[in-house]
Amino acid sequence: xxxxxxxxxxxxxxxxxxxxxxxxxxxxxxxxxxxxxxxxxxxxxxxxxxxxxxxxxxxxxxxxxxxxxxxxxxxxxxxxxxxxxxxxxxxxxxxxxxxxxxxxxxxxxxxxxxxxxxxxxxxxxxxxxxxxxxxxxxxxxxxxxxxxxxxxxxxxxxxxxxxxxxxxxxxxxxxxxxxxxxxxxxxxxxxxxxxxxxxxxxxxxxxxxxxxxxxxxxxxxxxxxxxxxxxxxxxxxxxxxxxxxxxxxxxxxxxxxxxxxxxxxxxxxxxxxxxxxxxxxxxxxxxxxxxxxxxxxxxxxxxxxxxxxxxxxxxxxxxxxxxxxxxxxxxxxxxxxxxxxxxxxxxxxxxxxxxxxxxxxxxxxxxxxxxxxxxxxxxxxxxxxxxxxxxxxxxxxxxxxxxxxx
RNA sequence: CGGGGUGUCGUAUAGUGGCAGUACGCAUGCUUUGGGAGCAUGUAGUCCCAGUUCGAUUCUGGGCACCCCGACCA
Numbered sequence: 001x002x003x004x005x006x007x008x009x010x011x012x013x014x015x016x017x018x019x020x021x022x023x024x025x026x027x028x029x030x031x032x033x034x035x036x037x038x039x040x041x042x043x044x045x046x047x048x049x050x051x052x053x054x055x056x057x058x059x060x061x062x063x064x065x066x067x068x069x070x071x072x073x074x075x076x077x078x079x080x081x082x083x084x085x086x087x088x089x090x091x092x093x094x095x096x097x098x099x100x101x102x103x104x105x106x107x108x109x110x111x112x113x114x115x116x117x118x119x120x121x122x123x124x125x126x127x128x129x130x131x132x133x134x135x136x137x138x139x140x141x142x143x144x145x146x147x148x149x150x151x152x153x154x155x156x157x158x159x160x161x162x163x164x165x166x167x168x169x170x171x172x173x174x175x176x177x178x179x180x181x182x183x184x185x186x187x188x189x190x191x192x193x194x195x196x197x198x199x200x201x202x203x204x205x206x207x208x209x210x211x212x213x214x215x216x217x218x219x220x221x222x223x224x225x226x227x228x229x230x231x232x233x234x235x236x237x238x239x240x241x242x243x244x245x246x247x248x249x250x251x252x253x254x255x256x257x258x259x260x261x262x263x264x265x266x267x268x269x270x271x272x273x274x275x276x277x278x279x280x281x282x283x284x285x286x287x288x289x290x291x292x293x294x295x296x297x298x299x300x301x302x303x304x305x306x307x308x309x310x311x312x313x314x315x316x317x318x319x320x321x322x323x324x325x326x327x328x329x330x331x332x333x334x335x336x337x338x339x340x341x342x343x344x345x346x347x348x349x350x351x352x353x354x355x356x357x358x359x360x361x362x363x364x365x366x367x368x369x370x371x372x373x374x375x376x377x378x379x380x381x382x383x384x385x386x387x388x389x390x391x392x393x394x395x396x397x398x399x400x401x402x403x404x405x406x
Numbered sequence: 407c408g409g410g411g412u413g414u415c416g417u418a419u420a421g422u423g424g425c426a427g428u429a430c431g432c433a434u435g436c437u438u439u440g441g442g443a444g445c446a447u448g449u450a451g452u453c454c455c456a457g458u459u460c461g462a463u464u465c466u467g468g469g470c471a472c473c474c475c476g477a478c479c480a
Binding site for chain 1: 439
């Protein structure tokens with residue numbers, strides 16, 4: 001990609017109306033544009049990051065046996081009345097068709113759609129288990145959206161739903177998903193700061209589990225057990241008597257964190273509301289046990305920025321960076337050959353071919369945060385100055401040895 | 407939803423009851439070219455609606471928008 005053709009530009013100043021680091025940096029660098037409070041447009045750079053995150057998650061979902069579908073955002077009121085959540089779900093967007101006076105809901109989650117859907121195809125134990133996921137926009141009427149991408153009113157979410165024949169199968173699958181989630185957070189580069197966290201199970205079960213990423217930008221408080229490398233959400237710290245639920249350790253440290261994922265054993269809460277049943281091998285009808293598993297992609301992207309930046313800008317982990325290489329030429333046309341060489345080898349490259357000063361180009365490169373900066377100028381002669389965004393030292397290497405970076 | 411704060415060119419800001427200023431950006435030209443470069447010329451703005459006033463961007467009221475704290479948050 002030629003940077004001169006990129007339709008967005010960077011901003012030199014922090015936007016006045018943003019306080020959070022993720023919003024400031026993502027807006028300044030041209031990853032996102034705020035359409036209104038809690039609602040963001042993803043610009044070319046930002047959408048590339050989302051796509052990277054999405055692919056990492058999708059791969060893991062497929063490995064879990066997930067089949068991908070796409071359920072509607074526009075949902076019937078009736079289904080929400082069936083589960084009793086039309087009135088109980090306090091961030092539900094409700095509205096009425098101006099013409100037909102039909103009542104609708106903008107989907108904040110999809111149990112109300114996926115449960116009856118599965119009921120249409122599952123009637124025997126032979127049809128189970130079912131694992132379905134989608135990556136789709138969700139709408140929640142947050143009283144107060146905040147912190148840039150961390151709490152929005154419209155956001156992209158991956159939601160996986162599992163349907164099993166009995167609680168044991170659900171539990172087994174639940175544990176599998178837990179491991180996959182940990183893998184996902186490692187893959188996007190925040191594994192070190194992310195903890196499996198015991199949280200309230202609401203009315204359905206004793207616990208649910210969250211994945212919490214430590215950062216001061218977080219809105220949750222959790223208690224970390226360093227022995228087990230897990231944590232307890234403050235909302236249930238009383239219930240566990242201030243001790244680690246695994247080892248009983250009472251020496252927990254309190255941290256602020258962002259919830260980047262949540263997994264939930266729903267059991268029969270929704271399947272029974274929609275009358276889901278299946279015939280067992282003995283012909284007897286049984287209830288279906290559900291689980292749901294969510295990851296907010298926008299929030300994850302914002303979280304990565306929160307834990308990986310410096311005063312100059314974003315430092316993307318390579319796996320989610322919009323490009324791997326950022327060629328910065330300080331002499332018009334000098335980067336062309338390098339650009340074509342890298343493109344030919346299949347690399348993702350942003351090529352700063354703009355007619356701008358060195359300082360401006362460096363500042364933009366730091367702000368945008370692509371992992372490998374490749375500078376070519378009169379000074380570098382027939383070589384390339386390579387510098388990792390995450391490090392301060394650089395080195396001169398020949399074009400020929402660039403291959404080792406690929 | 408309760409509390410607090412803020413709305414001035416595209417961005418960031420100054421200022422005023424009487425022609426609204428600066429920097430960056432953008433446009434043109436020349437000079438520059440390893441950390442947001444220089445000179446010149448140009449471009450563009452007071453959130454909305456009322457009220458007070460000879461006159462409102464400024465004062466008053468209402469509205470809208472955005473941010474922060476709290477409450478809420480599968």
